[in-house]
Amino acid sequence: MGVIIAAISAAYFTLYPQDAYAMHIMEGMLPPKWCLFWFAAAAPFFVYGLYRMKRIVTSSQQNAKIMLALCGAFVFVLSSLKLPSVTGSCSHPTGVGLGTVMFGPGVMAVLGVIVLLFQALLLAHGGLTTLGANEFSMTIVGPLVGFAVWKLCRAFKVNRSVSLFLCAMLADWSTYITTAFQLAVVFPDPNTGMWGAAVKFLGIYAVTQIPLAIAEGLLTVIVYNLVISNNLWKESALG
Template identity: 40%
Template structure:
């Protein structure tokens, strides 16, 4: 009855997921705000907001790596996961469109929001430079929506639910769900504020947010399931790691 996935099976699942988006490469675009969409002042504004968070991530990474070297593989894994997931367009049959999950829910839970923001910034930079996905001028805005808001939403949701003794799977699911929705909520704010011109902010914001719903509602659920699955998988395989990362208390883990 125990839920266990062998390394081999996990690698097969991973290969399946990472090869999946290759079939959809013609429509390999999603939430990232494309190059040139935001006016210069707004692009600069979001970049200025993103900078301290990225610096905080760098500081935390340096500090934690100096204390514990075993932290490195988890950060490496999370960086790869965020990169793959955030450029993996998934078709949503109910909406007839494609979009991608963000992966910041799981990274926020496992490595904390600071380092999650940093790895998201790196993933977004590579995508903007080489995958025609997002943009350099909109990099700051994309970091704020996906990195900052996604990571914090995932991390805080998980912590809040765990503090009231909600089980690990449900907490992980809700964290993934809210990380995804928070990202698209913030994208709507960024886009509406950037393109509104003389028109009013709120009607445009709602229009954009509502347009995201048919795609992001089911995708958020998928991201929730993926996040819960990864948390449970790590709980079964490396509960000691979850304790070390302060995801679980020692007494909660069956070490």
Template identity: 50%
Template sequence: MHIMEGFLPSPWWQLWWLVSLPFVVLGFYQLRKMFQENREALPLLAVAGAFVFVLSSLKLPSVTGSCSHPTGTGLSAVLFGAFITSILALVVLMYQALFLAHGGITTMGANLFSMGIAGPLLAWVLYRAGKRANLNTFLVVFIAALAADLFTYMVTSFQLAVAFPASEGGITTSFAAFLAIFAITQIPLAIIEGVIVALIFKYIIDVRPDILVKLNVLSKTAIERIREAAA
């Protein structure tokens, strides 16, 4: 989903920076609160961040004959919400922009919005809704992670479409063209990301169910039910 350096003309790159900034500020605020009040959860935060690092470094081949990366943001979105996830995504995007010339400083606002905010926000909403509807926890995590990944690339397509409307057919045509490049390639990768996040989630339930309860990700009864089913 990286929009390459210099590939967003003015005013779009400034606009996306402005849209992303409040989320980052809120993210720092929540992060500070977690450092003060919930230090136990910090290792899990490190794991979620590391997970974004690993997954976004993998360029996977898709069915379309091109390669793309998963985002890895679904796990953090489910555990910590979209604001803290935006900080983790910012760190990864910085690394990739500075050392890999992947994405860029000027386009980081737009990339941060798609990968660190829009995708995670949708994942968080879907997770909460699925939990309330009493669906299977792993299914809900799978759907949330899949949606975070796929939606990220749809937002990227939209960002490019509004900045580069086609001369014939305008934004709709260019949106379809960018979707064809990004979203279709992404479908298989999003499915793979979904199952991997669900698997990691299982291991977290195994080792630290107490933190999940404290973060209000799962209730005590839900964890007991999962453990009984696994036994």
């Protein structure tokens, strides 16, 4: 099912291209030293994600591969729905909450690279040199924050749907907080420096990202509950 969704989405965006405002940070926006820095920072998480993905693929959990594909397609489709935000970037859902709850944050680093590569090469969203930075913000920081929120809420016996909503919403927000600081380091404000630039970036993002994150949280709850109600997945089977 996930593969079919991804294929249909790819065909749509290929046949009907849209003006590219870039997915997260576009090609050429970061100096080479910062591109290398973010690649290096993301590398350990990617390696760990490969280990986690191997366990999932070889596990005895029924439908694991199908659900993995579904989570990847969910990230791809949602993160392709973009709204222009700051120069050289954009606002959009991230879709990482679903996979984070099902499989844990590690595997999202690998799924994120696949999604970001596909979008950079075929949809002109983001870029190859900024792949490390975009991966770090969306599929490393986002899932880690979301997973921590999910586990904390479940430990305090918070309703599952509420826990999932907060996981997806805060994973989205943390992604854009990270992106704002990634841009602020490179483009500091002449008067207030990095922190002043970060506040400006966050202020612009907030206009579009707050309602988007709320909508993403609600959609994630609906999809997850459908999966659970149809006995396609057991809660925390591999997460």
